[in-house]
Structures are given as structure tokens and as C-alpha cells.
Amino acid sequence: MPLKVIASFQTTLKVSRYMFRALATTLWILGALISVFYVNKELNQRESHLRQIFSLNFEQSLGYIRHTTDVARELRYIAANRFGAPVAPRERGAAAKKTPFSIYPLSSTFDCGEQYEKNPAQLQSLTSFFEQWHDDFSSVYDLNRIFFVDSSQQCIVDFGIRNQSLDSDSLMKSVQERLQNQKSNRAGNRREESLFWVTPGPTPDAGYLYALTPVYVDNHLVTMMGIEQSIRLDDFMLNGDLPFSVRLLDQNDRVLLQFTDSQSGNSLSHYPDSNNYFGYSDGYGALLMKKALPPTSMTVVYSLPLEVILMSLNTLIINIALLNLASAICLFLLTRLFERKIFRPAERNAFQLEENEQFNRKIVASAPVGICILRISDGTNIISNELAHNYLSLLTYEDRVRIVRIICEQQSKSLDVVTGRNHHLQISFVHSRYRNENVAICVLLDVSARVRMEESLQEMANAAEQASQSKSMFLATVSHELRTPLYGIIGNLDLLQTKSLPSDANRLVTAMQNSSALLLKIISDILDFSKIESEQLKIEPSEFAPREVINHIVSNYLPLVVKKRLVLYCYIDPNVPLRLMGDAVRLQQVLSNLLSNAIKFTDTGCIVFQVACCDDGYLVFKVRDTGVGIDTRAVMKLFDPFFQAGTGVQRHFQGTGLGLAICEKLVSLMDGDITIESEPGLGSEFGIRIPLYRAHYPQTLQVPDLQGKTCWLQIRNALMERYLLGLLNACGLDAQRYEEGQPVGKDDVMICDHVPDTLPNAHACVEISGMQAGAAQEVRAGYWLYSTAALHELPVLLQRIYRGEDELSAETLSLPSVSYNRTENSDIRLLVVDDHPINRRLLADQLGSLGYQVITANDGLDALDVLAKNPVDIILTDVNMPNMDGYRFTQRLREMGQTLPVIGVTANALAEERQRCLQAGMDNCLSKPVTLDTLQQSLSYYSNLVRQNKPVQS
Structure with missing residues (x-):
């Protein structure tokens, strides 16, 4: 049979079958529509009745709010008249004695008592107003309390009426929040407006209604008067048998109070945006009315579940549903019977043929x-x-x-x-x-x-890899080319300062050394920042003592502080752990930068260095100064690379503007953060936080020799006094503030931060001075000078005083200065290997100044010849040399069985360089320029190892 004929016959059968179905469906739909219209009519009548009930209940709640508004308005008129009239002298004393009131500050830093002592007229007006109102009108109004907020919005004066307990913190918080919102939303010079809000009470349907209204006298705001009134949602409802739910919402549709019947459910998931709404909500789950309660910003919602509304229509709905179901079943059975006997046998074959054909064509075409x-x-x-x-x-x-x-x-x-x-x-x-x-x-x-995109992505990846390799090569080249000649300059200047020079020559050498040090710092900052940007700088965590790091930093910068006639206060809380896991070198770099900046930008005043532990598991460092400060716009850009704040007084300070940018990135790598607070002309405060990984705390802070001892504090610095009281009491001392005339025992110790007018008959007196830069010093019998930079070690001094030890070791109370012993290292012979003649000669001179025996070699091959002829204890070798570099030279030594210490000296600043040196068999790696301090610290360790391994000569 041709496809066209099959399609025509099948189409005719399909049309006939669908027309028969459509007829049956039309008959059923007609009956269903009539049923729906009838049910809808009954439902509309029910909704109209419920709307009237909702409206009556809303009028009840609106009347309640209007009553509160009228009370607030009447009290405002009385208050305005009372504030405008002067308080009679005979009323002042009486009002103050009779009227109970409480004053609370809205700001923790504001002294309300002092404010009202300076301006007693306002308080007298408040008490006079309350006396008049309480005597004449208190029985008329149903209020819990009246309170006033002064015109500066800093204090609350509360007058309790019913002797109810007051949650002052909650009241102050809510009042302060509303005042701030009103201030931020008020435009121009508009007058203050009345505020209304509700706070929850002991039950979900009860709470407290607050009204805060401004009081003006002669168009001037003198106070904000507030009232508190108990509110229950029972007052918002008329008696009835329907299970209504009532909810009081704020302007953001958050539920303040709610009353729900056991049959009405507990909550609504959604409220309409309109404040004048009647209809269904929650997917037709409930019928509700939402209306505003002027003049407040609150709205009231009355709701009734749909199942309650439909309960009265259940019988009607069931009967209509059964009737429609029966008619549908009859029509469906009739249609199915007709199709089975007449249409389907004739349609099946034609339908299958056409379906297959159309299916194939549609798939292919579409x-x-x-x-x-x-x-x-x-x-x-x-x-x-x-x-x-x-x-x-x-x-x-x-x-x-x-x-x-x-x-x-x-x-x-x-x-x-x-x-x-x-x-x-x-x-x-x-x-x-x-x-x-x-x-x-x-x-x-x-x-x-x-395919083209994949090829493009591959090309981009190759280009990025090549750029990264080029950047790394550039860093290595720049590091080597800059540090090599700079080492010759700084090292020779370092040696030159150890010589006896005329004063003019010494001044020139000092200036050159300062300039060289600045150049080295600039190069180091740029290279550090480049390594961070290229992700080559890694944090190397290890266990370290934070107190030792802080002591080292403070001892390094204390001479500079004293030179500028500043005072450095160092406060380390007793709860700071003894040891923790982190990168001590990078932490010292960050703290040194912050302390250096504080000293640099401070000409007068002091610098405060605080260290404490937080409850959230962080160790906090704060550096506060009294310097020039930073304006707000500059603070936002302070951590940007190459940014330097200030155009005037700060212009003469040298630097690259990378210090703080590096600090921020280093702290971030240590899983911490950095903050800044600054005020131009007053100073700045920088703070960093690092996590307390694997922290070890002291088992006890008690010092045995200080148990039961009494210590008197005569400290003018409040911060220092609080710190010393906490520190000394934690160590077992009985630390107390000293008042003039108090008896002092013979075994007691007096601590002061100034020269006392009279010395009490105490065991000893310790004066804490910002000008004392070294260890504690006994200037006369029983009178000690102590530095403000080592306050955390004061218990050690007190322990020595009570023991009767007159001489205090500098090791205990301050960090020792580095001294170069020229004779004690004469038993150690070093081999210096470097192809650069200036650097080779310089390194030999530096080692000679430290007392070592030195022999030199030009490269690795020359060094092997020297070792064959001369015994050597330690080798210092450059890593980049012709013929045989330092890596191959070290590998050759290890292959020969040599175990003597080998220290690499390189001008490459990349992190991989040190790892490469260690993999080649070296014991350590030093970066150029190498100072005498660095050589002394590194070689002293290996020299002691060599001495321990040398055979004892009889």
C-alpha cells in the first residue's frame, strides 16, 4: 500500500477517534466546570466572611497601637513643656531624693555620670518631669517604665514605674541600633522621627512595645523620650471560635511575636511584600491578611489554614467530586469500548507504518x-x-x-x-x-x-612555562650579578670599621656602610617580592621559641630607640607559649620591618610592642607608635607594592615601598593576617596574627623564690601598671598598688616608673626607665634601674634580689652583644675557594679578623690540590666557578670519603639554591653579602664540632 494512502486512512481514523474522545471529554468538563463554579461561589462567600473577621481583629490591634501612640504624644507634650520651663529651686532637691532612676551609657567609652554632673539642669528637668507625670498621670497609663536618651545620644536615663527588672544591655543595644539606623536613613536636616519597636518577652505571644519620640524645645532637640509597655497578642484578637494565628512582623518581615492555635500550625514560610494584602500564601496553604500598623514600621498578619476554611465545605466538595468521578468513569468506559471494537483494529497497521517512517525522518532532519x-x-x-x-x-x-x-x-x-x-x-x-x-x-x-582551542591552550601553557623559567633565570642572574660586587663593598667596609680610623674617615665609612646596607635591603626586598610573586618563596616551619625571637628583635632595635630618645615598651603576656611551630626567620623579618617603620616614623613619644594569645587560637603581635600617622586614603593602599604613604613629612624616608607588601604576603603564607589602625598626627598600630600550631605552654608560672613576697607598684603608666600586676601575681607575688603613706615591709620591693620623692624602708627599689638600654643596673645599694623593653623578665630580677645576688648575668636579663674573638679560633684552619679575586681576598680577611687560619684556592681543581698538601678543618666555597664549580667539588670530596664541613657561599637568592647545595653534600649555604656577624654565628657551630672530633693531644 502506498505510503500516502496509508497516511490518509490512518489520519482519518485518528481524527475520528480524537473527535469521539473530545466529545466525551467536553461533556465531562462541562459538568466539572459547573461544579467548580458552584464550589468557588461558596468559597468566595466564606472568604468574604473571614475578611470581615480579619478586619475587626485588625481594628482591635490598630486601636492598641494608636493608644500607645497617643500616650507617647501626650507624654512628649508634657515633657516639652517641662523642659522648656526652669526647675524651681525647691523642686531640685526633693525630686532628686524621691525619684529613683538609673543612668546607662550607650557607649562604653562615655562617662554619663560626668556628663550629668557638668550639666545637672537636664537631669533635674528629667526628674521634675517624672515627678509631675508620676503624681498626676501614672494611674491613667499602663506603662512599665519611661526612659530618656540625651541629645548627644550617649546616655539613657531610666525611670522604672512597676519595679520590673531591666535588661539594660538589651535595652541599650536596641536603642543604639534604632538610633544609628535612623541617623543613617535620615536625609538632610530633617527632624528626628518617633521610633517604635518590639522586643520578645518570656512567651512567644508576649513582649515589650517601645516608643521613642523626640522632644523639642524652641525647635531644638533636648532629649529622646521612650516608654515601655507590655504587649500581648491576645489584645490583638477578638473572641471567636476560629483557630486564628496572629504574627507581629518588623519592616523586614521578621517575626517579632506570634500566637498560633494548635489547629493553625506553627509558622508560615513566606509573607507577601505588600503591607495591605488579603489572600492566600504558602502555595494556597493558608488565607491571611497582612496590614501595616501606622505610625510604626511593623505589620500584623492574621492567618487561617486552608483546611479549616474547607472544613465547612467538605460535604459539598466530596459529593461533587464523587459525582464528577462517576461521570468520568462512565464516559471513559464508553470511549474505551468504542475504540477497542471499531477504531483500533483498523488503525493499528497504518499507524505503525506511518510512525516508523515519520520517526526516522524527524530524527535525521531535526x-x-x-x-x-x-x-x-x-x-x-x-x-x-x-x-x-x-x-x-x-x-x-x-x-x-x-x-x-x-x-x-x-x-x-x-x-x-x-x-x-x-x-x-x-x-x-x-x-x-x-x-x-x-x-x-x-x-x-x-x-x-x-581542536584549535586545545592547540591554543597548549601553546598558552607552553608560553606560561617558558615565562616562568625566564623569570626564575632573571632572578638568579640579577641576584648573582648584584650581590657579588655588593659583597665586596659591604664586606670591606665591615672590615674597615674594625680598624682605628680618624673621626672624619670613620664618619665617611659609616655613611658608606649605611648606604650599602640600604642598597642591600632594597635589593633583598625586590628579590623577596619577586620570589613571592613567582611562588618560589616557601614557608619553612620548625619549632621555635617566640620569646627568644622577640628578645632578639628588641635587642637589635633598642640602641636605635635610645639614640632617638624614644621609649620602647615591650609587653609579653604570661600566657604566650614557650614553643610553637612556625617559620621563625620570616616572623622575625615581618616584626623587624614593623618595628623599624615605627622607629623611623616616630620622632617623639614611645613605641609599644605587645604580644598576647587570643581565645580563637592565634598569637597576636601589635606594634603601636606615636609617630606621624597615616591618612585614611593612604591606609587603603598601604599594602600595595611600591606604594609609599605621605607627600610631606614622610617624603625624606628612604625605601622601595615593598616592606609592608612583603609583610602582608609572608603573614598570609603563615596562615595569618595583618591589620592597621592609624590617625594622622597621633600614630599608627600594626597588628599581625599567626595560628598557634603545636604550641607548648609552661606547666606553671609560679617562681619558688617569690612565693608569699609582697611587691608595691608606684606606676603612673596605666598600661604598664595593669601588665605588671597581672605578670607578678601570676608568678606568685602579692603585687599591689602603692598609695602615699602605706606601710612597706622590710622584705618588700618597690617598683616605680619615676624617681620617688621619698624612698620607703623597703628591701629594694626598682625604677623602670625608658632610657635604660642594657641589663639591670644597681646604681646604689638597693636601688636598681631596669629597662622598659624587658618587662616580661622582671620576675628574674626580683628573684635575684631576694636571693641576694648582686651581679646579674647579661645572659639572663638582656641579649649579649656580638663580640669577635680574634684568638680563640686560631686552632681552626679554613679553606676559601672562590674564582673572584676580590671576594676571595675579602672572605679571607673577614675570617682572619675572626681569628681563623685561612688558605685560599681559585676553583675546585685548585682546591683539591691544596687539600692534598694541607690539612683543613672547614671549607667555604663559591658555587659558581670555572673548571670545577662548588657542586662538583663537594660531590668529589664526598666520593673521596671526606666528612669535613663544607659551607657554600652563593650570590643566588633563589630558594632552590640552598636545596641544591644540600643535595650536593654541603652542610650549609650562605648568601652574599656575608657579614662578620653571619660568619661568626655559622662558623662557631662547625668549629665546635671540629674541636669535639679532634683527638685529644697529651
């Missing part, structure tokens, strides 16, 4: 990719859409043959083909049946764009 159907037996294209036709036209004859062979042999399920026009085609296929034949459904997709 697909967004190229689709074709190939006969497997000979590869003939049976059906194809336009895309497939276009793609197949791009294939060569050889491509077609190969594709047909692969499909016929089922070698794979997909293949990629590159056409002669450089198009990339992806062909996927699956076997199927069509018209009783085995066919292959092929899907062709042009993936040229994806």
Missing part, C-alpha cells in the same frame, strides 16, 4: 549534528540530513572507503577524520535495523573549533 543512515551491506546512504551531506562532501574517496570498511567490520565505534580542507570530523556510529535491513546510524560532528 538533529543539530550531521546524521546519515548507511546500509551495512554495501555502504549506501539511505537517509541523511543537510549537515551530514555537507560533511560527507568534504571527504575524499579514500576516506569514504575506509569509513565504510570500519563500519562494516565494526572495528570501533568512532573515528576521527581530517579532511583535505583541514576540517576535523568526529564520526560515531551504532548498528540498528531499518526497513528490515541492517543499517548503521552515523553521527558526524565538526570538532575543528575544539
Whole structure:
């Protein structure tokens, strides 16, 4: 049968069957619509009745709010008249005695008592107003309390009426929040407006209604008067038998109070945005009315569940539903019977034929990719859409043959083909049946764009890798080329300062050394920042003692502080751990930068260095100064690279502007953060936090020799006094403030921060002075001078005083200065290997000044010859040399069985350089320029190892 004839007959049958279905459906829908209209009519009548009930309840709640508004307005008029009239002298004393009131500050830093002592007229007006109101009108109004907020919005004066307890913190917080919101929302010079809000009470349906209204006298705001009134949602409802729910909402639709009946549910998930709404909410789950309660910003919501509304219509709805269900069943059975006996036998065959044909054609024609159907037996294209036709036209004859062979042999399920026009085609296929034949459904997709994108991404990745390698090579080259000549300058200047020079020459050498040190710092900052940016700088955590790090930093900068006639206060809380896990070197770099900046930008005053532990698991460092300060706009850019704050007084300070940027990135790498607070002309405070990883705390802070001892503090510095009281009491001392005339025992110790007028008959007196830069000093019998920079070690001094030890070791109370012993190292012979003659000679001179025996070699090969002829204890070798570099030289030594210490000296500042030196077999690696301090600290360790391993000579 031709396809057209089949389609025509099948279409006729389908139309007839659908028309019969449509007739039955139309009859049922007509009956259902009549039923729905009837139910809807009954439901509308029910909703109209409920709307009237909601409106009556709303009028009840609105009347309650209006009553409160009237009370607030009347009290405001009385207050305005009372504030405008002067208080009679005879009323002042009486009002103050009779009227109980409480004053609370809205700000923790504001002294309300002092404010009202300076201005007693306002307080007298308040008490006079309350007396008048309480005597004449208190029985009329149902209020809990009246309170006033002064015109500066800093204090609250509370007058309790019913002797109810007051949650002052909650009241102050809510009042302060409303005043701040009103201030931020008020535009221009508009007058203050009345505020209304509700706070929860002991039960969900009860709370407290507050009204805060401004009181003006002669168009001047003199106070904000507030009232507190108990509120219950029972007052918002009329008696009835319906299970209403009532909710009081704020302007953001947050529930303040709610009253829910057991049948009405507990909560609504959504409230309409409109403040004048009546209708359904929660997906027709409840009928509600929402209306505003002027003049407040609150709204009241009355709701009733839909099931309660439908409860009265249950019988009607069930009967109508059953009737419609019965009619639907009858019509459905009649339709099914007619279709089974008449339509389906004649339609089935024609429908199957047309369905198969239309299915195949629609798939092929509407697909967004190229689709074709190939006969497997000979590869003939049976059906194809336009895309497939276009793609197949791009294939060569050889491509077609190969594709047909692969499909016929089922070698794979997909293949990629590159056409002669450089198009990339992806062909996927699956076997199927069509018209009783085995066919292959092929899907062709042009993936040229994806291939080009992959190639582009690969090129970008290669370019990024090449750029990273170029940047690393640039850092290594710049580091080596700058540090090598700089080492010659700084090292020779360092040696020159150890010589006896005329004063003019010494001044010039000092100036050159300062300039060289500044240049080295600038280079180091730039290289550090570059390493951070290229992710080559890594944090190396290890266990360290934070107190030792702080002592080292303070001892380094204390001479500079004293030189500028500043005072450095160092406060380390007793709860700071003894040891923790972190990168002590990078932490010292950050803290040194902050302390250096504080000293640099402070000409007068003091610098405060505080260290404490927080409850959130962080160790906090704060550096506060009294310097020039930073304006707000500069603070926002302070951590930007190469940014320097200030254009005037700060212009003469040298630097690259990278110090704080490096600090921020280093602290971030240590999982911490950095903050700043500054005020121009008053100073700045920098703070950093680092996590307390694997912290070890002291088992006890008690000092045995100080148990039961009494210590008197006569300290003018409040911060120092609080710190010393906590520190000394934690150590077991009985530390107390000293008042003039108090008896002092003979075994007691007096601590002061100034020269006392009279010395009490105490065991000893310790004066804490900012000008004392060294260890504690006994200037006369029983009178000690102690530095403000070592306050945390004061218990050690007190322990020595009570023991009767007159001489205090500098090791205990201050860090020792570095001294270079020229004779004690004469038993150690060092080999210096460097191809640069200036650096080789300089390093030899530096080692000679430290007392070592020195021999030199030009490169690795020369060093092997020298070692064959001379015994050597320690080797210092450059890593980049001709003929044989330091790496191969060290590897050769280890292959020969040599175990003597080998220290690499390199001008490369990259982090990988140290790792490469250690992998080559070196014991340590020093970066140029190498100072005498660095050499002394590094070589002293290896010298002691050499001495321990040397055989004892009899």
C-alpha cells in the first residue's frame, strides 16, 4: 500500500477517534466546570466572611497601637513643656531624693555620670518631669517604665514605674541600633522621627512595645523620650471560635511575636511584600491578611489554614467530586469500548507504518549534528540530513572507503577524520535495523573549533612555562650579578670599621656602610617580592621559641630607640607559649620591618610592642607608635607594592615601598593576617596574627623564690601598671598598688616608673626607665634601674634580689652583644675557594679578623690540590666557578670519603639554591653579602664540632 494512502486512512481514523474522545471529554468538563463554579461561589462567600473577621481583629490591634501612640504624644507634650520651663529651686532637691532612676551609657567609652554632673539642669528637668507625670498621670497609663536618651545620644536615663527588672544591655543595644539606623536613613536636616519597636518577652505571644519620640524645645532637640509597655497578642484578637494565628512582623518581615492555635500550625514560610494584602500564601496553604500598623514600621498578619476554611465545605466538595468521578468513569468506559471494537483494529497497521517512517525522518532532519543512515551491506546512504551531506562532501574517496570498511567490520565505534580542507570530523556510529535491513546510524560532528582551542591552550601553557623559567633565570642572574660586587663593598667596609680610623674617615665609612646596607635591603626586598610573586618563596616551619625571637628583635632595635630618645615598651603576656611551630626567620623579618617603620616614623613619644594569645587560637603581635600617622586614603593602599604613604613629612624616608607588601604576603603564607589602625598626627598600630600550631605552654608560672613576697607598684603608666600586676601575681607575688603613706615591709620591693620623692624602708627599689638600654643596673645599694623593653623578665630580677645576688648575668636579663674573638679560633684552619679575586681576598680577611687560619684556592681543581698538601678543618666555597664549580667539588670530596664541613657561599637568592647545595653534600649555604656577624654565628657551630672530633693531644 502506498505510503500516502496509508497516511490518509490512518489520519482519518485518528481524527475520528480524537473527535469521539473530545466529545466525551467536553461533556465531562462541562459538568466539572459547573461544579467548580458552584464550589468557588461558596468559597468566595466564606472568604468574604473571614475578611470581615480579619478586619475587626485588625481594628482591635490598630486601636492598641494608636493608644500607645497617643500616650507617647501626650507624654512628649508634657515633657516639652517641662523642659522648656526652669526647675524651681525647691523642686531640685526633693525630686532628686524621691525619684529613683538609673543612668546607662550607650557607649562604653562615655562617662554619663560626668556628663550629668557638668550639666545637672537636664537631669533635674528629667526628674521634675517624672515627678509631675508620676503624681498626676501614672494611674491613667499602663506603662512599665519611661526612659530618656540625651541629645548627644550617649546616655539613657531610666525611670522604672512597676519595679520590673531591666535588661539594660538589651535595652541599650536596641536603642543604639534604632538610633544609628535612623541617623543613617535620615536625609538632610530633617527632624528626628518617633521610633517604635518590639522586643520578645518570656512567651512567644508576649513582649515589650517601645516608643521613642523626640522632644523639642524652641525647635531644638533636648532629649529622646521612650516608654515601655507590655504587649500581648491576645489584645490583638477578638473572641471567636476560629483557630486564628496572629504574627507581629518588623519592616523586614521578621517575626517579632506570634500566637498560633494548635489547629493553625506553627509558622508560615513566606509573607507577601505588600503591607495591605488579603489572600492566600504558602502555595494556597493558608488565607491571611497582612496590614501595616501606622505610625510604626511593623505589620500584623492574621492567618487561617486552608483546611479549616474547607472544613465547612467538605460535604459539598466530596459529593461533587464523587459525582464528577462517576461521570468520568462512565464516559471513559464508553470511549474505551468504542475504540477497542471499531477504531483500533483498523488503525493499528497504518499507524505503525506511518510512525516508523515519520520517526526516522524527524530524527535525521531535526538533529543539530550531521546524521546519515548507511546500509551495512554495501555502504549506501539511505537517509541523511543537510549537515551530514555537507560533511560527507568534504571527504575524499579514500576516506569514504575506509569509513565504510570500519563500519562494516565494526572495528570501533568512532573515528576521527581530517579532511583535505583541514576540517576535523568526529564520526560515531551504532548498528540498528531499518526497513528490515541492517543499517548503521552515523553521527558526524565538526570538532575543528575544539581542536584549535586545545592547540591554543597548549601553546598558552607552553608560553606560561617558558615565562616562568625566564623569570626564575632573571632572578638568579640579577641576584648573582648584584650581590657579588655588593659583597665586596659591604664586606670591606665591615672590615674597615674594625680598624682605628680618624673621626672624619670613620664618619665617611659609616655613611658608606649605611648606604650599602640600604642598597642591600632594597635589593633583598625586590628579590623577596619577586620570589613571592613567582611562588618560589616557601614557608619553612620548625619549632621555635617566640620569646627568644622577640628578645632578639628588641635587642637589635633598642640602641636605635635610645639614640632617638624614644621609649620602647615591650609587653609579653604570661600566657604566650614557650614553643610553637612556625617559620621563625620570616616572623622575625615581618616584626623587624614593623618595628623599624615605627622607629623611623616616630620622632617623639614611645613605641609599644605587645604580644598576647587570643581565645580563637592565634598569637597576636601589635606594634603601636606615636609617630606621624597615616591618612585614611593612604591606609587603603598601604599594602600595595611600591606604594609609599605621605607627600610631606614622610617624603625624606628612604625605601622601595615593598616592606609592608612583603609583610602582608609572608603573614598570609603563615596562615595569618595583618591589620592597621592609624590617625594622622597621633600614630599608627600594626597588628599581625599567626595560628598557634603545636604550641607548648609552661606547666606553671609560679617562681619558688617569690612565693608569699609582697611587691608595691608606684606606676603612673596605666598600661604598664595593669601588665605588671597581672605578670607578678601570676608568678606568685602579692603585687599591689602603692598609695602615699602605706606601710612597706622590710622584705618588700618597690617598683616605680619615676624617681620617688621619698624612698620607703623597703628591701629594694626598682625604677623602670625608658632610657635604660642594657641589663639591670644597681646604681646604689638597693636601688636598681631596669629597662622598659624587658618587662616580661622582671620576675628574674626580683628573684635575684631576694636571693641576694648582686651581679646579674647579661645572659639572663638582656641579649649579649656580638663580640669577635680574634684568638680563640686560631686552632681552626679554613679553606676559601672562590674564582673572584676580590671576594676571595675579602672572605679571607673577614675570617682572619675572626681569628681563623685561612688558605685560599681559585676553583675546585685548585682546591683539591691544596687539600692534598694541607690539612683543613672547614671549607667555604663559591658555587659558581670555572673548571670545577662548588657542586662538583663537594660531590668529589664526598666520593673521596671526606666528612669535613663544607659551607657554600652563593650570590643566588633563589630558594632552590640552598636545596641544591644540600643535595650536593654541603652542610650549609650562605648568601652574599656575608657579614662578620653571619660568619661568626655559622662558623662557631662547625668549629665546635671540629674541636669535639679532634683527638685529644697529651
